[in-house]
Amino acid sequence: MQSPQLTIAIQCHNFQRRLCWMLSSLAQQTKRGLVRVDVACMPGNGRPTTEEVVALFAGRIDIKPTVMSDFAEFQLRGLVRNRQLATCQTEWLMFGDSDMVYCPEYFERLVAELESKHARATYLLSTGRMSNLKDDAEKMVCEYVKDESRIVPEPFALAQRLLPRRMRNCGAGFSQIINMRHCPHGGYYVTPDENRDWDWTKRGSNPKSDMQFRRRVAERGGRRVALPEWFTAGAIHLNHDRDPEAGKHLDTQR
16 A cells, blocks of 8 residues: 555544544545545544544544644644644645545545646645535534534535535635645744734634745745646535634534
């Protein structure tokens, strides 16, 4: 079996239902073995827990948990991504979100695109995404996954039926791709003393470090490169309520 060529680094806290959808889409890729998933979590969080979801998919995809114990560190996504970047062992690293589903050939085509056209990329690559309406996405997600980890059949096709709308490609934190050897990342996502992520306990989640990382790489490695439109159409966001809209941190299961 070939070694994975790309790591998807995600964080999951009360997003286990959508995580089941995401991992189901990865388990149903046309070419297996290309991707490793690094999912950062706090122990025992969620219904189902992240550990239960990881255990369900462990025999189907290459997945490893980054279990953290310090909530003050965990709530600042830039610090979580520091850990994931430091332990990445694949050629490519994709910082992503745990509420996405991908079309079945997505990662076969993505790895081919990266290796054929960007093999020595010093820059950050990014994609846009499609996004469902919140109420439609929530109803659909909960039809298949509630309090127990589940494998969702054809998750991308199901999400497509909701007629998602296109979201722009600005290099946001759900899709930031770097070459581990050639990108001038310096071994970190953001320094702790410069991290501008919001404190969940005060204002809710708002990961400003995504912008900081994007700008720092651009300053050191040149322009950000947008991948072809196909990669935007092939990724669907399972929309949901979010902290900045509520003005506080939400603990609801999503």
